[in-house]
Amino acid sequence: MIGLLDGKQNGEGIRWPDGKRIAVMLTFDFDAEFLRISRAKSKGKEIGFSDYSRGQYGPHEGIYRCLDMLDSYGVPATFFVPGIVAETYPEQVKEIHLRGHELACHGYMHESQWGISRAEEEEILEKSEEALKAITGKCPVGHRGPESIIHPFTPELLHERGYLYSSSMKDCDWAYLHQVSGKEIPLVELPGDVMMDDFTYYYFTFSDPAVRAMYTNREVLGNWKAEFDGLAREGDKILVFKLHPQMIGRASRIDMVGRLVAYMQQRGAWIVTCEQAARYVLEQNKEVQSW
Numbered sequence: 084m085i086g087l088l089d090g091k092q093n094g095e096g097i098r099w100p101d102g103k104r105i106a107v108m109l110t111f112d113f114d115a116e117f118l119r120i121s122r123a124k125s126k127g128k129e130i131g132f133s134d135y136s137r138g139q140y141g142p143h144e145g146i147y148r149c150l151d152m153l154d155s156y157g158v159p160a161t162f163f164v165p166g167i168v169a170e171t172y173p174e175q176v177k178e179i180h181l182r183g184h185e186l187a188c189h190g191y192m193h194e195s196q197w198g199i200s201r202a203e204e205e206e207i208l209e210k211s212e213e214a215l216k217a218i219t220g221k222c223p224v225g226h227r228g229p230e231s232i233i234h235p236f237t238p239e240l241l242h243e244r245g246y247l248y249s250s251s252m253k254d255c256d257w258a259y260l261h262q263v264s265g266k267e268i269p270l271v272e273l274p275g276d277v278m279m280d281d282f283t284y285y286y287f288t289f290s291d292p293a294v295r296a297m298y299t300n301r302e303v304l305g306n307w308k309a310e311f312d313g314l315a316r317e318g319d320k321i322l323v324f325k326l327h328p329q330m331i332g333r334a335s336r337i338d339m340v341g342r343l344v345a346y347m348q349q350r351g352a353w354i355v356t357c358e359q360a361a362r363y364v365l366e367q368n369k370e371v372q373s374w
């Protein structure tokens with residue numbers, strides 16, 4: 084079946100370090116204008132100047148507020164950056180790297196297409212890796228498909244190219260290892276959900292009456308705190324936030340995220356990059372070998 088990937092839950096075997104009850108990953112998809120361009124393209128449309136500039140709010144304003152907030156609370160984050168964004172906004176992407184955060188792969192042109200071939204995806208990965216490598220000096224170890232779209236061959240391809248994790252699935256609250264042909268491979272999946280995605284709450288357009296209402300920051304904070312509390316109570320789960328500088332980087336919204344971070348810190352969350360979480364999970368599953 085198209086889109087069905089062969090994963091296995093193994094989260095119950097994982098205990099986070101130092102008795103931490105939950106691993107939290109603050110992830111930012113730094114898409115700039117290319118998210119809206121790719122979304123319009125997949126509908127056979129083009130975007131106008133106004134929509135274009137909404138995406139540019141990310142590199143022009145939002146990214147700096149996100150970075151300042153992370154500095155204020157002393158927490159690391161993972162930024163999924165399309166290759167074209169690294170090339171168009173090198174200063175901003177360098178700044179992310181210089182402030183000690185992880186850069187991970189998110190397509191080259193933010194390609195959110197179904198039905199591409201393995202060779203096409205390989206080409207996209209190669210270009211994306213080169214663009215990030217030009218900034219960090221090393222290949223990324225994590226991948227998130229643009230609009231979370233990955234393909235049946237993607238996990239195997241990522242593993243072959245030296246990736247340690249993927250973060251596109253939405254099937255559970257555990258970190259787990261992907262399987263290829265029924266055999267586990269050392270590629271960790273860090274799943275999330277639209278519930279932890281800022282676009283779910285803040286996306287607004289005049290053209291579609293069905294998506295007119297934005298949530299208040301208080302409502303979003305309430306939802307996210309409740310999800311954190313529930314998972315922390317259950318224990319040994321993961322919580323992956325998917326934020327976009329163009330959306331969450333408004334003054335009032337990033338302030339709300341800061342309050343959420345403080346709340347989670349006070350309750351002993353293990354707030355780490357996706358790479359740190361993936362390396363820990365792989366360490367716990369040393370018996371799973373590469374081929």
Ligand SMILES: [Zn+2]
Pocket residue numbers: 112113114118189193229230
């Ligand atoms: Zn994206």
